[in-house]
Ligand SMILES: Nc1ncnc2c1ncn2[C@@H]1O[C@H](COP(=O)(O)OP(=O)(O)OP(=O)(O)O)[C@@H](O)[C@H]1O
């Protein structure tokens with residue numbers, strides 16, 4: 001086996017080209033969005049929304065309308081239901097999220113099982129990247145471009161929303177509108193990533209890249225570069241691995257991202273575990289030295 | 298002259314909890330006012346009501362004669378959050394934060410102009426942080442953190458500054474830097490309203506004090522506010538007892 005047969009040969013297959021293109025598009029948009037999600041503290045919400053869109057996607061499939069429309073509607077239904085449950089009962093937020101998203105996800109499963117020819121729909125749950133059709137790719141590309149453009153154009157507002165919504169309010173902006181925008185982008189992006197890893201693993205692509213980048217830099221603009229690049233590279237590697245090993249593509253895409261995160265978590269020069277331990281030890285030593293000197297009469 | 302902040306008969310309710318009861322007060326431009334009260338007395342609630350984040354069930358608030366909504370649109374209100382409300386690991390620099398004061402003046406994507414950058418640099422200089430612009434906000438001392446948010450208010454052009462507990466976790470020397478800065482801003486015509494537990498700094502800091510415990514117990518000169526009979530009203534009887542036993 002040589003490099004050619006490993007890397008170039010798979011590209012002779014059109015399905016691999018489509019798979020890689022779709023993956024890179026999805027990885028980039030998910031990674032961008034993840035930078036805000038982890039800073040707003042919406043990881044759990046991302047998990048919830050990405051599961052809760054399932055019935056929306058199934059209904060859209062049955063009705064023959066774009067998946068994104070169904071996903072958006074159910075994304076908002078989920079968030080509204082969580083908010084209402086938390087605001088009008090003694091149920092805490094994490095429980096409210098757990099109840100709402102599992103119920104909606106279950107509704108999606110039931111709908112799938114009662115829909116004739118539901119093999120396509122099973123792909124929504126586990127992803128089917130190696131079976132992406134040209135029209136799937138077109139839909140993903142369109143959504144990805146929209147989400148990308150909005151995220152970049154509104155990046156400063158979204159960062160303000162994540163950092164200090166009260167200040168946004170104080171200067172006459174609407175944190176509520178910005179929150180809704182972020183939510184809509186979350187639902188859109190979920191649809192983009194569904195194709196690659198499926199509903200169950202989407203949340204990984206929506207959290208891991210941002211978290212990884214956050215461990216590498218103190219500059220938000222740099223996070224917006226690091227996250228998509230790392231995510232795209234790891235996802236491409238995941239797809240190749242799945243081709244070589246003939247194993248779950250969605251699983252490998254996420255697994256590679258998780259491994260990259262672990263490496264960064266351990267070895268990041270600024271915020272990694274090892275660097276931090278070393279720093280800590282250094283300050284401790286200095287501290288001991290200081291107190292030793294101070295004790296000299 | 299129009300008061301900077303005016304509240305008339307403001308009552309605020311959170312479900313069954315009455316946080317503010319019939320609060321009326323006036324705070325003027327060109328002054329520093331200390332808002333004193335124990336935990337849960339309603340200080341943060343009063344700030345939220347002034348900003349329009351919380352709607353009173355009764356009464357009205359006006360800022361420079363305007364409704365809170367209008368005042369927000371005009372960028373009159375600068376807000377320095379309580380430390381616990383800020384994510385200090387957030388990947389923004391001091392300069393980024395101060396630039397957020399300019400957003401209301403900027404276009405759809407909030408792309409800063411060179412005029413914006415100049416205003417930001419001036420604000421940084423004003424609070425003495427000109428050499429700290431590119432620091433991540435978590436890498437500042439407690440006092441520098443507060444000054445960053447004051448600079449944001451200045452870049453915003455706010456002339457009413459609300460500071461919630463700015464001295465919590467700030468050492469004495471940074472505290473006096475902040476006190477001096479706020480005094481200067483008041484002398485230039487800003488209205489500064491500060492909630493604080495720190496009674497010792499009050500005489501140097503504030504022209505007036507407001508004692509709050511659900512409703513206004515006292516508003517007037519600091520020296521009078523600090524009289525034991527007034528403080529014992531605001532904090533319960535513990536202070537008087539503590540002082541007598543000393
Ligand atoms: N969101 C809320 N829901 C219900 N009750 C609230 C809420 N926020 C505040 N309260 C209650 O309103 C009262 C006033 O609270 P507030 O936060 O204004 O006090 P504070 O003076 O700022 O206290 P601290 O010094 O601890 O910051 C308290 O009894 C508090 O428990």
Ligand SMILES: [Mg+2]
Pocket residue numbers: 340341342379461
């Ligand atoms: Mg408070």
